[in-house]
Amino acid sequence: MNLTKKALVFTLFLVTQFTFAQYTEVINSNRPGVSKSAFSVGTNVLQFEVGPYIIKEEHTPLNYDVSGFGADFTARYGLFFEQLELNIEGIYQNDTYTDNRSTISFEESRSNFKQFAIGAKYLVFDPYKNSEEKDKPNLYSYHANRGFKWSS
Template sequence: MSNKFLNRSTFVWLFVFAFSGIIQAQYNETIRTGRPGQSINPFTTGKGILQFQQGYVYDQEKADIDPNTLSFDRDGIAKNSTFENVIRYGIAENIEINAAVDYKWENWRYYSNLPNESTQSNYLSTFDFGARMHLVDQNKGVPDIAVQARLGMGQYFQNGEFEVKDVKITGAFAWQLTERNGLTVNIIPIIDIAGFESSKINYTLAYSYAITDKLGVFIENYGTIFLESDVNNGSYEDFRTYFDGGFSYLISNNVQLDILGGYGYNRPLVGTPIESYFVSAGISWRILTAK
């Protein structure tokens, strides 16, 4: 399966590189960033632009025993802190290389059947690297379109292992509805390579509104569709979804601040419902490294 996927991916990348010269310039007067929220926009940084997107996330997950089901999951409350980093660099006007590096502090406290037990850990939860290419400019009903591909090596660091875990292919679509309104959609197939998790598709749907030239607001729904949900094979979920929203503020053309909050309530096929709350604050900034 992985060889067939890689062969198809190679063909797609050759195709998009062949048409890369017809795309308009990607450099924008003001910074365009993937923060706040989970969606990425279909634009690249522009040639010679080095951009950083950094933030802190605090999330809390609570899992309660459901008396009507047989639980295979731990029950308790997890309080996590994550330092997020995305680094982007434009190697051509419509092509960038990028990486995501997240470090996580996790504190899980059990209760009910294990009232006195708790665990703590910290590890590099995400280490992805790849590239993004802007393919199509918006024209009438056709949105701006980009594709991004990344190799993921996160989470193995927790066990002292280092190997490619999955491949993430993001299709990013954006419609500028009016001068101040925008809609962004991401479709993200995630192909498991290591064989420890089922393949899945992430999605995002975000609406943004520019209150002023500096202040913006957004709301978003995002989630995961699990492609191999089968209790008999140890996969206990088929769908997971969350909602978030927040604000961004442009300090200058090259610096933006953001804040958001979100909520999710998800019930696996077997086990305990999981209720999630999270807040995040961050900064995006860029520098011109070459003319």
């Protein structure tokens, strides 16, 4: 590893020592499986998620190669009240495209956003609000406790 890479890795580890995590009781993460959540992160909470990846493609019929790296990211911010959230999502990729179809191979460096979206979401209906009042156990009936519940 050359000196600049060592300095970059050292700086990265040093900077991570001074960062702080989300301070809410429940961390609302979209990272596992990159799924979406119906609920927001909370009022005045900023959540940032990043997932780096490496790409190495070889396409035999079209005879080209792509190699590089990228990152998918999401920034979420709870605005004004708990039901409203603003979010920014995107995928940034930096790669080298090599075309081997002719006798002279053509190489091109590319870097850009593959996807970029800005949006907002508002929670209209929460089925679990006040659910503790509805889901109290029936002390007299075993079958009523394990039966089908229309609210769920």
